[in-house]
Amino acid sequence: MNLFNNQTYIPQLAIDCVIVGYQERTLKILVSKLNFKGNFYALPGGFILQKEGIDEAAHRILEERTGMSNIFLAHFKNFGQANRTNREFLEEVIELNQEHFIGEMTLSKADFEWLTNRFVSLGYYALVDINKVTPKKTALDESMEWYNVHELPVLMMDHAEMINKALESLRLNLNTNSIVLNLLPESFTMKEVQDLYETIFEETYARNNFQKKILDLKVLERLEKKYTGASNKAPYLYRIKR
């Protein structure tokens, strides 16, 4: 039995996830270095089981990589040009890893054909609290790590474009939503919220007005103060209302 086949998965349809985290005023993206000779980097992705819905599939893929369920996840765009295939990519991988593929015959001819077909990919982005996530490798990954959004390695296929589109979409949805708060830990200060917004939009905001704007959303509740030991007034902690 081949790994990939039309009985198990929907053929020619993939899901790619832009998993966004946030730490130290930087957005981070979870990227896999593939477990082959050569430097091949890819977004976490996968295929859709015949027996699962597309959103389910995205959640499953996400959970496989982060260990977390109940993550904020949204579809942002489809990618489906006519020539969208990873054949060239896979051929390069095989070229550089002959002993692997020819010696151990990990990838059958049928699997190769299945994988190098033209694919339509459904792009999802996820927002996660980076502290709660321990990136998990699958058999395909040599590593699975966070990369600063401005220091990404060269990614396979159109994955770089996917990240850009995901961030665009994120910025658009932020204004109408409060989903960003998914990027922060359980409780946080107003300054941390502001830093996050400034990072995402690459702008700066006035401290006082920003506070008002966020509190006016009425999605946060104020907790006790946070005494850091710094010689200044202690900021309040907030958390998302339930």
Add this chain to the structure above:
Amino acid sequence: MNLFNNQTYIPQLAIDCVIVGYQERTLKILVSKLNFKGNFYALPGGFILQKEGIDEAAHRILEERTGMSNIFLAHFKNFGQANRTNREFLEEVIELNQEHFIGEMTLSKADFEWLTNRFVSLGYYALVDINKVTPKKTALDESMEWYNVHELPVLMMDHAEMINKALESLRLNLNTNSIVLNLLPESFTMKEVQDLYETIFEETYARNNFQKKILDLKVLERLEKKYTGASNKAPYLYRIKR
């Protein structure tokens, strides 16, 4: 050779189009009555050729039904639950049209299997000037007609939900965009624009403020006046700037 096969089309992936028109203060949706015994209604849809991109496919499907290219078209949502299949629907069609399918054997066993697979559908909506469109039937259609959005027949599968989601998405995008004007003829009065907005949002707006808001978008240019013969001041005509 079968009509539908994996060499020609991407399997298990479909496109459905919510084609929106506007006339006499009513939104209209282009709906096909399928060319079978029984009352089967469906959104214009189709499959994606292996050699074309998904947006191309949507445009092709649209052109097949409206005769128009260069139409405003946007993806709004994917539909892909695990149990999303038209098997029950097709079985009912065949049940009611036995002489057609068994006698003439229009639909091969292989085609039937292909069509009754689980499908993921990419939902697009299009905005068209209803006067420029002469709906075109394909071989599958008994009729292809405009239906008032509030007087739709019962549609197959989840097509009713698709229309609702498309309209939601349209309303959202209207505020940031001026795409609506695609629904109007070449030139139009401000009152016609207002009627259109009021129809889409099912609200009423103050005449003077509405005019200001639209003109402030700076996407319209004023043409000559339109003398209707009515005993009142003649309204200006406008058209979209180029």
Add this chain to the structure above:
DNA sequence: ACAAAAGTGTTGATCGTACACCCATGT
């Protein structure tokens, strides 16, 4: 007491809405 950072209050501009008024057209 002082520096640093958090929190709150106040003002002015801008935007959207409501109201009033003026203009053109055919009877």
Add this chain to the structure above:
DNA sequence: ACATGGGTGTACGATCAACACTTTTGT
């Protein structure tokens, strides 16, 4: 002249950004 509907101007209130000020904390 006048009824009808189109176009424009003004005034009010809400919203948002800029500025100023007060409060809290550890040294």
